[in-house]
Amino acid sequence: MEGQRRLKYKGMSVNMFGLPDFDSPKKKITISKRQYLQSFVSNFKKDAPKNLLLMYDIPHARKKERDWFRRQLKNFNFVMIQKSVWVGPSPLPVEFLAYLKRIGLQKEFKTFKLAKSYTH
Secondary structure (H helix, E strand, O other): OOOOOEEEEEEEEEOOOEEEOOOOOOOOOOOOOOOOOOOOOOOOOOOOOOEEEEEEEOOHHHHHHHHHHHHHHHHHEEEEEEEOOOEEOOOOHHHHHHHHOOOOOOOOOEEEEEOOOOOO
């Protein structure tokens, strides 16, 4: 097969039937399991004072994590003031903060304690 021309489809070696050529030394196919982000449940009451301002800047390359982060803020009864500025009850759960550190988002947001509760 050394002198033969290789068939390719979408950048992958295929045989004459168009099926992937797994014996091709150029590329190895790896199948990875889809990883899901952990979900957290709120321990905050609906009428808890919203006294924590949270601002974040999660890059577009991490869109999946950014969307997950927004859903978690909603779970914690946070209200969006602007796209990346939210206000809600404090403090954030310790296990949530530990998880953010584990997935590398701990430096992507800042929190500020408000002197008065936010009302809208």
